[in-house]
Amino acid sequence: MSVLEVKHIGKSFDNTEVLKDINFSLGKGETLAIIGSSGSGKTTLLRCLNFLETPDQGQIIVNNEVLFDAQNAAATTEREVREKRLHFGLVFQSFNLFPQYTALENVKLACELLAKNRPDYKERRREILSEIRDEAASLLSQVGLSEKMDLYPHQLSGGQQQRVAIARALALSPDILCFDEPTSALDPELTGEVLRVIRGLAEKNTMVIVTHEMQFAREVADTVVFMDSGVVVEAGDPEEVFGNPKQERTKQFLERYSN
């Protein structure tokens, strides 16, 4: 059974088609890597999954529930979108940590706000908040930052900030965790620590990763999708796509990368 099914997703900005008939599905615990040159539509696809962009066509199905259908997208209220979003987590290229909160507060914030909707919040407020705190602290130590919990984002290195962002996305236990070029904004010597953390998560979590790190994509992904000009050119087992690409465009792209 697949956790995520993407069917016929299409998206245009003004008159430019950025995504054309995108289809894929993802099983539980699987990792999908999306590769392709800049402007190929990878990031837009990820943003569509997270409801930051609204596709013009197609469906997004999570755990057999149709979360998005372009046919009746207009009828969706903001509240519904908010709930649907929680199926997905997103780690941004530029981290987007909240600068006025410590690492720990960044991870806790959304959970604390959501907890207010719980029926037992008033009676068990203290308990709930301390649970959230412990959970956030354990996530931060999972990404190797137990020593840095009380520091503010500007006091952390780029790699550490991105690891906080990963912990923050994990805090809401999304069904599918998305990464948008998580190491592109980092100095080369800092990418390793972030990739290690993502690799560690790949075993248990269902993930979609947009990346320019080809070696990493090859190691971590169960399926690789190569996109170009808004279409999926080639998809399949990473060894196949990287080792023996069938399409000319994939070959050209990979050659440019290996040089």
Add this chain to the structure above:
Amino acid sequence: MFLTVIESLNEGFLKTLELFALTLLGALPLGLLLSFCTMSKFRPVKYLMKFIVWVVRGTPLMLQLIVIYYCPGMLLGNNWWGGGTAGRFIATVVAFVINYSCYFSEIYRGGIEGVPRGQYEAGQVLGMTKTQIFFRVTLLQLIKRIVPPMGNEIITLVKDTSLARVISVYEIIWSGQAFIKSSGLVWPLFFTGVYYLVFNGLLTLVFGGVEKKLSFFRV
């Protein structure tokens, strides 16, 4: 004599402070409202607002004071600000609030537009409501961004209150100048500068304090 002068200057300065405080009270919230209008997606509101800001920032406050005080009377035949000191003061406050809310609206706009898109998006993907994003994520960043330009503008306001004397509001410059005619004394007028200096010194300390308070994070 010295005590008489000081007493009179104090009285004038109280009027100055009153005008200053009432202007802030009106212009700080009104400015925020106007900045939302300037950023409105509804074009007519946006362009009307931009036009108003252009006129208000493009003409001298002194002229605006005169126009706002005299025009209703000239057009309607009776001065609906009401005669006397009180009426002049109300007209002055109205003119100052309009003028300063336009300046403030531009400062707010700069602050709001300065918060990176990614901050809103990060809040959105974490399932926060628009209100939660505003109060829990962007507000403090916005405040941090606008404190320095606001400080500047507010200090200018303290000095601009002296323009009110053009329609005979008895603020401190007026009080100082009065001694030239009545007693042939020039120094009281010069001495009013000390009041402005001290008060602006205090404001500078306050704004410095706020900036320091917000220095625990960077935007």
